[in-house]
Amino acid sequence: LGHGSGGVLTNKLLDSGVFKILSNPLLDERHDGALINLEGKTAFSTDSFLVSPIFFPGGNIGELAVNGTVNDLAMCGAIPKYLSLSFIIEEGLTMTEFWEILLSIKCACEKAGVTVVTGDTKVVEKGKGDKIFINTSGIGSIHPKANISSKRIKIGDKIIISGNIASHGMAIMSVREGLQFESEILSDTTNLNHTISALLDTFGDGIHLLTDPTRGGIATVFKEIAQHNGVGIDIFQSELPIDNQVSNACELLGLDPIYVANEGLFISFVDESIADDFLKTLRNDDNGTQANIIGTVVETHPKQVIMESVIGGKRVVNMLPGEQLPRIC
Amino acid sequence: MHKTYKITLKGQVQGVGFRPFVFSLALKHGLFGEVYNNAVGVIVHLNASSKQLHDFINELLLNPPISSIIKSHQIEVIEFKVFLNFNIITSKKDTQLNIPLTPDFATCAACKTDLLNAENRRIHYPFTTCVNCGPRYAITTKFPFEREHTSLSNFSMCSNCQSEYENPKNRRFHSQTNSCPDCGVQLTLVDTSGNPYESSQQQLLQKVSDLLNRGHIVAIKNTNGYVLCCDANHEKAIKSLRHKKKRPTKPFALLYPDLKCIKSQFNVTEQEENALTSSVAPIVILPIQNEINNLKTELVAPNLKHLGVMLPSSALLCLLMDTYKKPIIATSGNTHGSAIHFANDEAARELKSIADYFLHHNLDIQFPQDDSVLKFSSEQQIIIRRSRGLAPNYLDIEIKDAEPILAMGAHLKSTFAYVPNHYIYVSQYFGNLDNYEVLTRFQSTITKYIDLFDCIPKTLLIDAHPQYQSSLIGKELSEKWNTKLTQIQHHKAHFASVLGEHDLFEADEAVLGVIWDGTGLGDDSNIWGGEFFSYHNHQMNRLTHFDYFDWIAGDKMAEEPRLSLLSLTSELHKQSIQHKFSDTEWTIYNKLLQNNTLKTSSVGRLFDAMASLLNLIDLSTYEGEAAMLLEQCALDYKEKNYIDFLECNSYNKVPSKTIIQQAFNALQNGTTKERIAASFIHTMAAAIICIVNKNQIKAIACSGGVFQNAFLLSRLKALTKNTSLMLKFNRKLSPNDENISFGQLMYYTHIKV
Ligand SMILES: [Fe+3]
Ligand SMILES: [Mg+2]
Ligand SMILES: [Zn+2]
Ligand SMILES: [Zn+2]
CATH class of the missing domain: 3.30.420.40 (ATPase, nucleotide binding domain)
Structure with missing residues (x-):
C-alpha cells in the first residue's frame, strides 16, 4: 500500500474506500465534522490502538479499536452512539489487509450499534509506524439509571468479573512469539455495551463502578482503584475464572495471569445486597457465562490489594510497570 | 585525693545485669556512688582516688557480665558529689537513644538447674530467667531496658521475687525479667476450639508431652513466637504436618533435649558444640554420618544428608524436652510463606488448620523472631538465617556522624538496616515480602524502630530492582518523609556487605569481589548473578562476569x-x-x-x-x-x-x-x-x-547466596x-540476600559515585 504512489493520492483513494464501506447519512455529508444532536449527560472517550500482530486469533486491530472505545463508554454507564475513526498507515500495508480491517470495523460497529461519523487517514513512510495505528473516539449518552463513579465504591462491595481472564494477552503473545500451544488461544475481544446496558436496566445505582481491565491486567486495575480511593481490596485466586488452556500457557511461560491484558472483559463493583442477583443475571448473558464473584472491598489494609492464594498465604498485588522481571533468587 | 568520676560504658550493657554487677564491684572495692542506665549505655558515678578508680576499672573490664559486650568506656572528672553509699538508680532517658538493643539469651546453666531442682521455688517454672538469660529484644517496648519498658510490666513481682530483685547477693538482683510461679507468666493448653485443659501449670507440660507422644501437632508459644511441634519419629504426625503446612519436602528443624542426645546421633565438632550451647541457641545444620535410630530422617529432611538441630532456647522448651526426652520437630509457627505468629488470638485463628492443640501463655511478644540457622564449613561459620539471639545489633562498626539512614534490603530474604545513632541495627530476617503478613511485619517493625529511637531517616536506600516490595515501600516512605532516595545495585551491595564486615574499605590494596547468587537486576538491565568486581580506594568496578x-x-x-x-x-x-x-x-x-x-x-x-x-x-x-x-x-x-x-x-x-x-x-x-x-x-x-x-x-571477598555452599568454601580454602x-566471607551476616540491607548501607557510606 502506498508503495510508489504519492501520499496525497493514496489518502484520497483510501478515503473514498472508507466512505464507501462505512457509509451512513452523517458520514456521507462529508463535512469537516459531524453535526449530531445530544441530549442529557454525555460520555466522551478516546483511545489509540497499536497491536502487534494486527491480525490475531479471535480478531484484529479494527474490531479492537471499535470495541475498545465502545467498552470505555460502556464502563462510564453510557450508551455508545457515535465514533470517530482515524488511521495512521505505514507504507507497505497491503490493500487486502486494510479492507479486511475496515470490514471488521464495519461489522463491529453494527454489532455495537454505533456509527462512524467522522474520521481521518494518514499514510506515513515505511519505518515510521507499525503497519497500522487506529484512533477512535466515541460519544454516548449516560444510561438514565447509571450512577457510576469510583467515589461510590464502599466497604463490603462485591467485585464481579464477567469472564475468563488473560485470554487476549495470551492470544497475542502466542502469535507474536510463535508459540504453539496444544490448541489455539483465542482473543475474546467483543463489545460489552449491550450487556452493561441490560445490567443497568435491572440494577441501576446498585452498580458502583465498572472498569475494563485491559493493559496491565486485573492486578493493575485493582491496585489503581485501591490506591486512588484509599480502600483495601481482597481477591480470591481460587475464584478467578480462567480458561484451562490459557492457565496452562501462563504457567508454562512463568507469567502471572493477573498481569496479562484482557479484552471483552469487565469488572463490576456492586453493592453487597445485589451481588448474587447481579451474578445470576450476568451469567445468563453471552458475555458473562464465566462470570464470578472474585473479591471484596475491605477496610483493613487501605490502598493495598491482597490476593488469597490457592496454595495458602496472602499475596501482595502491585501494578506492573513494564515486563515481569525475575525476583526469585 | 578523692574525686567524683563519671564512667560511661557503651555497647551491649543493658539487660545483661550490668548495674548489679557494678554495684557488687563497688561494694567489693568499698566505693560509694551510683549507677544507672541512660540513653547511651551505663553511667557510673564514683568517689575514688585515682588508684581506686584504676583498680575498679581494670576489674570491670577484665571480667564483665557474661552477656555484655563493652564497646567503649570513657572516664571524666565531674563536680564533686557526696555519696554515703552505692545505689542503683532508675534509668534516665535524657537524650536520643544511642545504645544497642539487647538480643534474647537462651536459658543459662544456673537457671536450668533451678528449673529442675526440687528444693528451688522455681522448680518447673517455664519462665525462669536471671540477669544472664531470658528474652530481651523479643519483649522490648521501650528503652532504656527497665521492667516497665518490657512486656513483663504487666506482671508485678511477688514479695519473694522483689526481695531477690533487691538483694545484691542474688543472681536476680535487678533482673528486669524476674518472675516466679506465684507472680509470673501463666500457660494455657487448649484444643482448636479453645477449650482449655484444666490442670496445674506443672502438669500442662506433661500433658503436651503425652499429646506429642500420641502423634498430635502442638503449637507452642515460645518467647520469640509460636513453634509447631510434633514427634520426630511419628510417621503419621510428620506427614500430617507436611500436608497441613503445604510443605512437601523442605527440611524441618529438630529440637533435642540435650547435647548428649545430639552427640549420640551426630559427630559434633567443637565449633558446632559451642554454637549449639551458646546463648543464641541456633539451629545448627549437622551432617548425618550414620543411620539414626528412632528418627524418621527421610521424612524430616527428605533426600538430604544433613539435619538442622537445636537445643531448648527457653525455660519452657527446657522443661518440655526434659519431660519428653526425645527429639521433636520444631518449625516456625506460620502458614505457608507467612510470618511467624506471636499473638495468642491470631495464632489460634491462623494455625488451627495445622495444630491440634495450642500451648499459649500470657507474656506479650513485641519483636517476634524465627530461630537463627547456621552451619560450618570446617573453620568457617556460615549464617543461613540471622534472627533470634543474633538480631538486631551489628556491633562491629561504630558509625560516626552519619545522617540517619534506612536501608530497605532485598525481597525474598528481607531485612532492613537502620542507623539512627552511632550503631547499626540489622533487623531479624522477615521472609518473602510478597506475602502480606511478612510485608506487614516488615513495615510495622520499621515503624517500631522509628518510634523507639525517635528518629526519621534522612536517606533511604533501596535495591535497583523496581519490583522488589522493599523498593516500592522505600519509595513510598521517602515520599512520606520527604527524604533522599538512592538505588543501589544488588551485587554491589553484596560486595559492600563483606567489605564492611571485614573493614576492608581502607585497605591499601585492591580487593576482588566475587559475588555469586541467583538473581539481581544489573546495571545493564540483565539479570546478574555471577559477578567479579574490584574495589579500591572507595571505587567499585565490575571487572568481568560469567558469560551471559x-x-x-x-x-x-x-x-x-x-x-x-x-x-x-x-x-x-x-x-x-x-x-x-x-x-x-x-x-x-x-x-x-x-x-x-x-x-x-x-x-x-x-x-x-x-x-x-x-x-x-x-x-x-x-x-x-x-x-x-x-x-x-x-x-x-x-x-x-x-x-x-x-x-x-x-x-x-x-x-x-x-x-x-x-x-x-x-x-x-x-x-x-x-x-x-x-x-x-x-x-x-x-x-x-x-x-x-x-x-x-x-584479596578475595565472597558474598551472595551461592556461598552458603560448604563444599565451595572448602575448595576455595584449599586452593x-x-x-x-x-x-574473606560474610561471617556475622548471612551471605544470602539477608545482607543486602547492610550492604546498601556500607555501599552508600563508603563508595564514591
Ligand atoms: Fe542476592
Ligand atoms: Mg481506553
Ligand atoms: Zn539465667
Ligand atoms: Zn514471684
Missing part, C-alpha cells in the same frame, strides 16, 4: 533447574535432555530461547543446571533445593581427583556454557556424578583463582592455602 546465557520464563526459571540446563546446553547435547520436557514444553521453551532478549550471568542458575544435568532434580519444591542436592552429591565424592572443566588462559568472561558442555562430556565418558559435582564446584573455585591472578589482586591470597 538466556533467562526465560520469568520466576519459573528459578523454580525449574531443567530450564537453566536447557538454556545452557549446546545443540550438541540438546537431545539428551529432551526427556525432561513434554513435547509442548520442548517446542515452546526452544522457541522462547530463539526470541529471548533477557540475559543472565547467574551462578545460581548454573548450579541449578548442573543439578539437573546430573539428574538430581528437575523441578524444585523449595528455594535452594538444587544447590543443596548438588553440594551433597559433591560431598559424597571422597577422592581428591577433581577435573577442572576450564582452562584459565582461554577466557576473559567465565564461559558458563563450556562448563556445562565439559560436564556433559564427562558424564558421557562414564565419570560418576559425584565426581562431576565435585569437579564442577572445584572448577568454580578455580575460576576465582584464575580471575584474581589475572587481575593481580591479593588458596599456601598462597599469599587472602580470603
Whole structure:
C-alpha cells in the first residue's frame, strides 16, 4: 500500500474506500465534522490502538479499536452512539489487509450499534509506524439509571468479573512469539455495551463502578482503584475464572495471569445486597457465562490489594510497570 | 585525693545485669556512688582516688557480665558529689537513644538447674530467667531496658521475687525479667476450639508431652513466637504436618533435649558444640554420618544428608524436652510463606488448620523472631538465617556522624538496616515480602524502630530492582518523609556487605569481589548473578562476569533447574535432555530461547543446571533445593581427583556454557556424578583463582547466596592455602540476600559515585 504512489493520492483513494464501506447519512455529508444532536449527560472517550500482530486469533486491530472505545463508554454507564475513526498507515500495508480491517470495523460497529461519523487517514513512510495505528473516539449518552463513579465504591462491595481472564494477552503473545500451544488461544475481544446496558436496566445505582481491565491486567486495575480511593481490596485466586488452556500457557511461560491484558472483559463493583442477583443475571448473558464473584472491598489494609492464594498465604498485588522481571533468587 | 568520676560504658550493657554487677564491684572495692542506665549505655558515678578508680576499672573490664559486650568506656572528672553509699538508680532517658538493643539469651546453666531442682521455688517454672538469660529484644517496648519498658510490666513481682530483685547477693538482683510461679507468666493448653485443659501449670507440660507422644501437632508459644511441634519419629504426625503446612519436602528443624542426645546421633565438632550451647541457641545444620535410630530422617529432611538441630532456647522448651526426652520437630509457627505468629488470638485463628492443640501463655511478644540457622564449613561459620539471639545489633562498626539512614534490603530474604545513632541495627530476617503478613511485619517493625529511637531517616536506600516490595515501600516512605532516595545495585551491595564486615574499605590494596547468587537486576538491565568486581580506594568496578546465557520464563526459571540446563546446553547435547520436557514444553521453551532478549550471568542458575544435568532434580519444591542436592552429591565424592572443566588462559568472561558442555562430556565418558559435582564446584573455585591472578589482586571477598555452599568454601580454602591470597566471607551476616540491607548501607557510606 502506498508503495510508489504519492501520499496525497493514496489518502484520497483510501478515503473514498472508507466512505464507501462505512457509509451512513452523517458520514456521507462529508463535512469537516459531524453535526449530531445530544441530549442529557454525555460520555466522551478516546483511545489509540497499536497491536502487534494486527491480525490475531479471535480478531484484529479494527474490531479492537471499535470495541475498545465502545467498552470505555460502556464502563462510564453510557450508551455508545457515535465514533470517530482515524488511521495512521505505514507504507507497505497491503490493500487486502486494510479492507479486511475496515470490514471488521464495519461489522463491529453494527454489532455495537454505533456509527462512524467522522474520521481521518494518514499514510506515513515505511519505518515510521507499525503497519497500522487506529484512533477512535466515541460519544454516548449516560444510561438514565447509571450512577457510576469510583467515589461510590464502599466497604463490603462485591467485585464481579464477567469472564475468563488473560485470554487476549495470551492470544497475542502466542502469535507474536510463535508459540504453539496444544490448541489455539483465542482473543475474546467483543463489545460489552449491550450487556452493561441490560445490567443497568435491572440494577441501576446498585452498580458502583465498572472498569475494563485491559493493559496491565486485573492486578493493575485493582491496585489503581485501591490506591486512588484509599480502600483495601481482597481477591480470591481460587475464584478467578480462567480458561484451562490459557492457565496452562501462563504457567508454562512463568507469567502471572493477573498481569496479562484482557479484552471483552469487565469488572463490576456492586453493592453487597445485589451481588448474587447481579451474578445470576450476568451469567445468563453471552458475555458473562464465566462470570464470578472474585473479591471484596475491605477496610483493613487501605490502598493495598491482597490476593488469597490457592496454595495458602496472602499475596501482595502491585501494578506492573513494564515486563515481569525475575525476583526469585 | 578523692574525686567524683563519671564512667560511661557503651555497647551491649543493658539487660545483661550490668548495674548489679557494678554495684557488687563497688561494694567489693568499698566505693560509694551510683549507677544507672541512660540513653547511651551505663553511667557510673564514683568517689575514688585515682588508684581506686584504676583498680575498679581494670576489674570491670577484665571480667564483665557474661552477656555484655563493652564497646567503649570513657572516664571524666565531674563536680564533686557526696555519696554515703552505692545505689542503683532508675534509668534516665535524657537524650536520643544511642545504645544497642539487647538480643534474647537462651536459658543459662544456673537457671536450668533451678528449673529442675526440687528444693528451688522455681522448680518447673517455664519462665525462669536471671540477669544472664531470658528474652530481651523479643519483649522490648521501650528503652532504656527497665521492667516497665518490657512486656513483663504487666506482671508485678511477688514479695519473694522483689526481695531477690533487691538483694545484691542474688543472681536476680535487678533482673528486669524476674518472675516466679506465684507472680509470673501463666500457660494455657487448649484444643482448636479453645477449650482449655484444666490442670496445674506443672502438669500442662506433661500433658503436651503425652499429646506429642500420641502423634498430635502442638503449637507452642515460645518467647520469640509460636513453634509447631510434633514427634520426630511419628510417621503419621510428620506427614500430617507436611500436608497441613503445604510443605512437601523442605527440611524441618529438630529440637533435642540435650547435647548428649545430639552427640549420640551426630559427630559434633567443637565449633558446632559451642554454637549449639551458646546463648543464641541456633539451629545448627549437622551432617548425618550414620543411620539414626528412632528418627524418621527421610521424612524430616527428605533426600538430604544433613539435619538442622537445636537445643531448648527457653525455660519452657527446657522443661518440655526434659519431660519428653526425645527429639521433636520444631518449625516456625506460620502458614505457608507467612510470618511467624506471636499473638495468642491470631495464632489460634491462623494455625488451627495445622495444630491440634495450642500451648499459649500470657507474656506479650513485641519483636517476634524465627530461630537463627547456621552451619560450618570446617573453620568457617556460615549464617543461613540471622534472627533470634543474633538480631538486631551489628556491633562491629561504630558509625560516626552519619545522617540517619534506612536501608530497605532485598525481597525474598528481607531485612532492613537502620542507623539512627552511632550503631547499626540489622533487623531479624522477615521472609518473602510478597506475602502480606511478612510485608506487614516488615513495615510495622520499621515503624517500631522509628518510634523507639525517635528518629526519621534522612536517606533511604533501596535495591535497583523496581519490583522488589522493599523498593516500592522505600519509595513510598521517602515520599512520606520527604527524604533522599538512592538505588543501589544488588551485587554491589553484596560486595559492600563483606567489605564492611571485614573493614576492608581502607585497605591499601585492591580487593576482588566475587559475588555469586541467583538473581539481581544489573546495571545493564540483565539479570546478574555471577559477578567479579574490584574495589579500591572507595571505587567499585565490575571487572568481568560469567558469560551471559538466556533467562526465560520469568520466576519459573528459578523454580525449574531443567530450564537453566536447557538454556545452557549446546545443540550438541540438546537431545539428551529432551526427556525432561513434554513435547509442548520442548517446542515452546526452544522457541522462547530463539526470541529471548533477557540475559543472565547467574551462578545460581548454573548450579541449578548442573543439578539437573546430573539428574538430581528437575523441578524444585523449595528455594535452594538444587544447590543443596548438588553440594551433597559433591560431598559424597571422597577422592581428591577433581577435573577442572576450564582452562584459565582461554577466557576473559567465565564461559558458563563450556562448563556445562565439559560436564556433559564427562558424564558421557562414564565419570560418576559425584565426581562431576565435585569437579564442577572445584572448577568454580578455580575460576576465582584464575580471575584474581589475572587481575593481580591479593584479596578475595565472597558474598551472595551461592556461598552458603560448604563444599565451595572448602575448595576455595584449599586452593588458596599456601598462597599469599587472602580470603574473606560474610561471617556475622548471612551471605544470602539477608545482607543486602547492610550492604546498601556500607555501599552508600563508603563508595564514591
Ligand atoms: Fe542476592
Ligand atoms: Mg481506553
Ligand atoms: Zn539465667
Ligand atoms: Zn514471684
